[in-house]
Amino acid sequence: MKIGIIGTGAIGGTIAKKMVAAGHQVSVSNSGEFDELEKKASELGASAATVGDLVKDVDVVILSVPTIAIPRLPKNLFDQVPKDTIVVDTSNYYPFRDADIDEIKKGKVESVWVAEQIGRPVVKAFNNLLAETLVAKGRPEGAPDRIAMAISGDEVKDKAIISRLVNEAGFDVVDAGDLENSWRHQPGTPAYCTELNAGELERALQDGIRAVAPQIRDSVIKLFSERTSQPSHEEIVEYNRSLFPKNPKTS
Numbered sequence: 001m002k003i004g005i006i007g008t009g010a011i012g013g014t015i016a017k018k019m020v021a022a023g024h025q026v027s028v029s030n031s032g033e034f035d036e037l038e039k040k041a042s043e044l045g046a047s048a049a050t051v052g053d054l055v056k057d058v059d060v061v062i063l064s065v066p067t068i069a070i071p072r073l074p075k076n077l078f079d080q081v082p083k084d085t086i087v088v089d090t091s092n093y094y095p096f097r098d099a100d101i102d103e104i105k106k107g108k109v110e111s112v113w114v115a116e117q118i119g120r121p122v123v124k125a126f127n128n129l130l131a132e133t134l135v136a137k138g139r140p141e142g143a144p145d146r147i148a149m150a151i152s153g154d155e156v157k158d159k160a161i162i163s164r165l166v167n168e169a170g171f172d173v174v175d176a177g178d179l180e181n182s183w184r185h186q187p188g189t190p191a192y193c194t195e196l197n198a199g200e201l202e203r204a205l206q207d208g209i210r211a212v213a214p215q216i217r218d219s220v221i222k223l224f225s226e227r228t229s230q231p232s233h234e235e236i237v238e239y240n241r242s243l244f245p246k247n248p249k250t251s
């Protein structure tokens with residue numbers, strides 16, 4: 001497949017490498033100078049493109065930028081892009097990083113807001129695992145310790161295609177439902193960055209409480225920002241799990 005990825009950071013860059021390794025033709029873009037982008041693209045095994053060129057002639061566009069960067073993308077970016085090009089959103093809204101986005105703060109589902117900003121549907125995927133999980137914890141299909149990733153979206157056939165990409169990246173997939181239900185794998189929920197297998201993730205997606213998720217999200221950031229030392233990846237995952245007593249991996 002031809003895959004264009006906007007954002008070459010921790011998530012976009014990792015997805016790019018994995019998709020190249022799986023045999024896809026990948027182009028990438030970011031907000032930097034084009035010669036620096038070319039160097040980055042070559043490290044990833046991808047080609048470099050401007051954001052405007054990247055969205056043309058691809059099967060899938062993956063948006064992997066901070067939420068606040070979405071409205072800063074070129075106006076009408078997708079106007080000429082065929083309707084069957086699938087757009088994936090990996091974003092998570094963090095007020096400390098993304099500033100105030102009133103509609104999301106008032107409860108709009110993050111990826112619904114993203115879809116409105118860009119004027120077309122999105123599939124939410126690659127958002128509920130930490131970058132380090134994505135880098136290091138992918139496993140072959142059928143492996144007993146395989147971690148699962150959540151996916152949401154309104155088009156079943158689009159989710160099937162993106163699920164295949166997630167599978168190639170080394171993770172099982174659990175469908176959380178339509179895009180309106182993607183709050184179930186936003187920050188502050190039991191499905192978020194807790195490294196669960198497929199059965200556990202299915203339950204965690206049901207156990208989230210929408211009204212309290214933003215408070216939980218902000219309390220986690222506050223706790224970790226007050227620490228004098230950087231928490232390890234395993235500590236973050238353990239802490240996320242411990243917030244939800246029903247989580248089967250909570251010790």
Ligand SMILES: NC(=O)c1ccc[n+]([C@@H]2O[C@H](COP(=O)([O-])OP(=O)(O)OC[C@H]3O[C@@H](n4cnc5c(N)ncnc54)[C@H](OP(=O)(O)O)[C@@H]3O)[C@@H](O)[C@H]2O)c1
Nearest residue numbers: 007008009010011030031032064065066069091092130131
């Ligand atoms: N890190 C995680 O563990 C994690 C896990 C799941 C989901 N996510 C979510 O996935 C998204 C990406 O996260 P990340 O950790 O990969 O972020 P990151 O490392 O900060 O990378 C962000 C990328 O977005 C690019 N960018 C920013 N504004 C842009 C614009 N206007 N046009 C084009 N490119 C732009 C940046 O370009 P430059 O390289 O030029 O700066 C950078 O390549 C975020 O919404 C995040 O919340 C993150």
